[in-house]
Amino acid sequence: MITVKAPGKLYIAGEYAVVEYGFPAIIVALNQFVTATISPSDTYGSIVSKQYQENSIFWRRQGDEMVFDNRDNPFHYILSAISLTENYAHELGRNLGVYHLGINSELDSADGKKYGLGSSAAVTVATVKALCQFYKLPMDKPKLFKLAAIAHLSVQGNGSLGDIAASVYGGWIAYHSFDRDWLQTRLQTSRLTDLLAMDWPDLKIDLLTPPHDLRLMIGWTGSPASTSHLVDKVALVKAKQRGEYQTFLQASKACLKRMIAGFEAGNLSTIQTELRQNRTLLQTLGDFSHVTIETPILKKMITIAENAGAAAKTSGAGGGDCGIVLIDRSVNPQQLLKDWASEGIERLNLSVHTVADNPVA
Structure with missing residues (x-):
């Protein structure tokens, strides 16, 4: 079984402006996590979350497509992350498998209170990270950020993706958002493998060291x-x-x-x-x-x-x-x-x- 974690985040400064590309924000990663576990299966796969047990979904493999039995589910970010990471795996010649994926979040309280710690970003990062290990895909932090950012943006449709950066890099970061119009155009014309290797316009992620006091x-x-x-x-x-x-x-x-x-x-x-x-x-x-x-x-x-x-x-x-x-x-x-x-x-x-x-x- 593969187990990975992705931390939640909080914005320190630069909110709203950071949605415009090239504008900076300071964000911090926190010691509360989304944990993803993944293990192979011979027949049906599953996606199960402790937070949404009544909404767990089941699927099977039809060629390279995932076919879902459940028509209504809350896991849009997870599904987007799966779809994108499997596209990347397919480009790299991997055979797609069937697996059980478990998601457990500490970012909301036990009784379901939402703290605003960026759970959707952490879920996306954890899912991408787990699948990259499952398929043995080449992965570093810049590639992980880019893959998770594309998956998250395809669901949310707006935002700076700074929460993805915090979840990938950890610690205190200075984040400058990238040109999302450029990305949407490139998604139509470029292979994922090439897109992950490109420099993205205006994207900048720098680690910060806070003062001791x-x-x-x-x-x-x-x-x-x-x-x-x-x-x-x-x-x-x-x-x-x-x-x-x-x-x-x-x-x-x-x-x-x-x-x-x-x-x-x-x-x-x-x-x-x-x-x-x-x-x-x-x-x-x-x-x-x-x-x-x-x-x-x-x-x-x-x-x-x-x-x-x-x-x-x-x-x-x-x-x-x-x-x-x-x-x-x-x-x-x-x-x-x-x-x-x-x-x-x-x-x-x-x-x-x-x-x-x-x-x-």
Whole structure:
């Protein structure tokens, strides 16, 4: 049996702007995982998730096609990852097999609460990773990112794919998104093998080292949010508010450039200053796009953290889910946590999943 893991993630800064190609974001991988297991089968294959036991699906092989017995299933990302990875295997001359694929996610709570940790990206990465081992396909992190990004994009249709990058690379990363129109054109004309070997326009993934005095804390608001729906809403106002939107994009890029320099210099104060600036930019975006990025409870979470001397903001698309706090390790966070608890804000006891712990194999 093959077993692989892919970590969840949280956005630190650069949200919304990173959807436009070439624009940067900072993302961190967390020590909660999606685990995929795969073992060969002689007859029927299965795709089983502990989270969706009542919706497990069964399939058989008809030539090189997977034929499904279940007509309705929740596993769109898994199926997309399977389809794409098997196309890659086929291009490399592998005989396609039948197997049992098991998926187990730690990224949502045991009672089904959604934390917004990028479960769809981690599921996609774990599935691709498991199948690459099953078929003994040549794979490194850049190829794994590209394969998982294509699979994820074909389902979600929008987004920057930064969550895929975090799940593949681990640790803290600076991510610049690639030109997705270029990719869609290339998908029509290029073999996957060639596409995975190409340089993708504007794609850049750099590992960051956080300052020793930086502590990351995560507060969960208790209300889930849909990233793709919020990104759709902002996309609708781009044409109408073109000037304001372009101003937001350029200000976000400048802010992230300064923040990345803060990581490179090991300067927590610079990082905190730019995190606050990024929050202000996102508030402006929310105002002119009429999208609620910072909900009242997220605002309370941030205010409590700022009063404790930390820098804080929403994470990801906002609208619910998590907020992140960057605080000096010398500051005792007990009063902050007590004030959070009184507002119904839960601290997620997560830590950073480091690069060394995130091998491809």
